[in-house]
Amino acid sequence: QSALTQPRSVSGSPGQSVTISCTGTSRDVGGYNYVSWYQQHPGKAPKLLIYDVNKWPSGVPARFSGSKSGNTASLTISGLQAEDEADYYCCSYADSYTLLFGSGTKVTVL
Amino acid sequence: EVQLVQSGAEVKKPGESLRISCKASGYSFTRYWITWVRQMPGKGLEWMGRIDPSDSYTYYSPSFQGLVTISTDKSITSAYLQWSSLEASDTAIYYCARQLDTALANPFDYWGQGTLVTVSS
Numbered sequence: 001q002s003a004l005t006q007p008r009s010v011s012g013s014p015g016q017s018v019t020i021s022c023t024g025t026s027r028d029v030g031g032y033n034y035v036s037w038y039q040q041h042p043g044k045a046p047k048l049l050i051y052d053v054n055k056w057p058s059g060v061p062a063r064f065s066g067s068k069s070g071n072t073a074s075l076t077i078s079g080l081q082a083e084d085e086a087d088y089y090c091c092s093y094a095d096s097y098t099l100l101f102g103s104g105t106k107v108t109v110l
Numbered sequence: 111e112v113q114l115v116q117s118g119a120e121v122k123k124p125g126e127s128l129r130i131s132c133k134a135s136g137y138s139f140t141r142y143w144i145t146w147v148r149q150m151p152g153k154g155l156e157w158m159g160r161i162d163p164s165d166s167y168t169y170y171s172p173s174f175q176g177l178v179t180i181s182t183d184k185s186i187t188s189a190y191l192q193w194s195s196l197e198a199s200d201t202a203i204y205y206c207a208r209q210l211d212t213a214l215a216n217p218f219d220y221w222g223q224g225t226l227v228t229v230s231s
Binding site for chain 1: 147154155156157169171172205207214215216217218219221222223224
């Protein structure tokens with residue numbers, strides 16, 4: 001099974017909104033409401049941002065939001081801040097009892 | 111405070127064996143699975159497999175089945191990732207993370223700091 005497809009990079013100015021897509025198939029993203037999103041700053045461990053498509057763990061600001069339509073999940077960062085510059089990965093449960101990560105997206109704050 | 115503290119960086123030669131560790135604290139160790147994730151240099155995250163510390167039941171991603179061994183010692187709340195014969199392609203950062211033990215679909219809510227493994231002759 002291949003990694004889920006994410007854009008290599010997205011960028012935005014402070015205060016703007018950016019959206020990162022995560023495209024899979026009906027055997028993973030489209031088949032289950034078990035998509036999570038992780039933020040990774042350089043040299044650091046990933047951090048959970050969103051789970052079960054659109055739920056927030058404690059402590060994550062609401063300007064990070066998740067959604068899904070068909071085989072594509074999305075993460076939207078509203079009110080972009082300098083500290084949001086990082087790599088972002090989606091992750092989905094998939095058929096045959098496995099987990100797939102996305103290819104990763106670098107967010108640049110202009 | 112929940113913590114997953116991993117062992118330090120390793121430099122090994124091809125063909126050597128290695129075991130890295132992940133020490134858990136601040137929660138009930140047997141209520142959460144431990145999963146391992148690989149990140150090759152400059153690349154994305156890959157799920158390797160998970161272990162249930164309550165009974166040591168292990169499940170591997172097909173991509174890693176037979177290449178690594180995941181184990182746990184619940185008496186010291188630690189999990190391990192082991193290689194019997196390293197290859198240069200095993201060079202990567204390896205993360206441990208925990209997930210609630212009810213389903214593989216559960217998110218990874220806490221992560222270790224990562225262990226860099228370098229395999230070079």
